[in-house]
Amino acid sequence: MLPCRSRIDSAITYYESTFVLQAKALVLNNSLLEEQARNPTLVNKRSFSKLQNKVCLITGGSRGIGAAIAQRFAQEGLKCILVSRSMVELQKSCAGLPGLDHKARFGDVGERKFWVELGKEFKDVDILVNSAGIGQQTLLVRTSEEEIDQIIRTNLIGTVYGCQIIGKNMLKNKTGSIINISSILGLRGSSGCAIYSASKAVSKTSGFTKALAQEFGPSGIRVNGIAPGYIDTDMIAGFSEAMRSSSALKRPGTVSEVAEAAFMVATNTYINGSTITIDGGLSFY
Numbered sequence: 001m002l003p004c005r006s007r008i009d010s011a012i013t014y015y016e017s018t019f020v021l022q023a024k025a026l027v028l029n030n031s032l033l034e035e036q037a038r039n040p041t042l043v044n045k046r047s048f049s050k051l052q053n054k055v056c057l058i059t060g061g062s063r064g065i066g067a068a069i070a071q072r073f074a075q076e077g078l079k080c081i082l083v084s085r086s087m088v089e090l091q092k093s094c095a096g097l098p099g100l101d102h103k104a105r106f107g108d109v110g111e112r113k114f115w116v117e118l119g120k121e122f123k124d125v126d127i128l129v130n131s132a133g134i135g136q137q138t139l140l141v142r143t144s145e146e147e148i149d150q151i152i153r154t155n156l157i158g159t160v161y162g163c164q165i166i167g168k169n170m171l172k173n174k175t176g177s178i179i180n181i182s183s184i185l186g187l188r189g190s191s192g193c194a195i196y197s198a199s200k201a202v203s204k205t206s207g208f209t210k211a212l213a214q215e216f217g218p219s220g221i222r223v224n225g226i227a228p229g230y231i232d233t234d235m236i237a238g239f240s241e242a243m244r245s246s247s248a249l250k251r252p253g254t255v256s257e258v259a260e261a262a263f264m265v266a267t268n269t270y271i272n273g274s275t276i277t278i279d280g281g282l283s284f285y
């Protein structure tokens with residue numbers, strides 16, 4: 001047994017060290033609060049992201065909306081697998097992502113074989129974003145058979161294959177989130193975009209996203225859509241300014257605005273079977 005004096009000394013030492021630790025925590029907390037006041041974005045990034053180290057596969061990741069979603073997710077610590085057909089653009093987009101361990105895979109989302117290979121190579125995808133897509137600017141009667149086939153194959157079949165093959169892995173893992181980038185035109189249509197509108201009805205109108213949400217939901221997998229209006233990317237570069245700015249906000253949306261919506265859908269664990277419209281009010285008209 002320690003002599004009485006030593007016991008008092010060790011008790012004092014214990015309380016002193018506890019006090020020092022508490023004081024250090026207070027100083028750290030205060031400095032974090034001060035830093036937050038100076039630069040809120042920096043501290044937000046430091047706070048632990050729900051998505052840290054998760055794996056996302058993003059089709060159409062070489063540019064436009066897909067590339068912006070990859071940027072946003074990579075900022076949160078996600079490991080991205082980017083998919084598109086153009087090697088150079090895709091590598092550039094991949095190299096520009098913050099963080100490590102991102103990958104690029106070249107291929108056509110309309111090819112089932114390509115998806116089967118992706119499914120075998122990447123068995124632990126937590127988030128699948130189907131953003132690959134091509135537009136249309138021709139009246140139906142002037143649209144060639146090849147064009148019809150390419151639009152349907154890329155926008156619709158590509159999304160279906162992605163959901164089926166990556167979704168199967170998610171079912172085994174009993175976790176996952178799928179985000180299908182649809183379009184407001186899938187709901188309201190537009191002259192010169194008949195096939196595109198049909199191909200984009202994967203969300204609201206055809207109930208594809210809602211059907212999958214019902215099939216996958218009991219296994220803990222959420223399936224949602226995002227339906228953008230006119231967003232400033234290569235896809236609408238040839239559109240007139242009047243059309244690009246035809247929303248109530250009188251401007252096209254930005255890719256980062258869509259990426260924020262994707263981040264919200266990816267992190268909110270009770271959003272399921274929904275399609276988030278992000279169109280500046282275009283769907284009022």
Ligand SMILES: NC(=O)c1ccc[n+]([C@@H]2O[C@H](COP(=O)([O-])OP(=O)(O)OC[C@H]3O[C@@H](n4cnc5c(N)ncnc54)[C@H](OP(=O)(O)O)[C@@H]3O)[C@@H](O)[C@H]2O)c1
Pocket residue numbers: 059060061062063064065066083084085086087089107108109110130131132133134135154181182183184227228229230231232233234235236
């Ligand atoms: N921009 C808009 O106003 C708008 C509005 C509503 C919905 N959306 C939808 O948002 C998504 C992204 O469009 P965006 O505006 O970002 O267009 P974008 O800038 O033209 O990008 C399209 C992306 O899809 C890829 N892609 C096209 N066909 C592919 C295929 N067969 N296989 C693999 N990748 C393919 C392209 O890469 P490669 O060419 O290298 O393959 C590119 O990365 C599309 O699904 C589009 O329908 C866009």
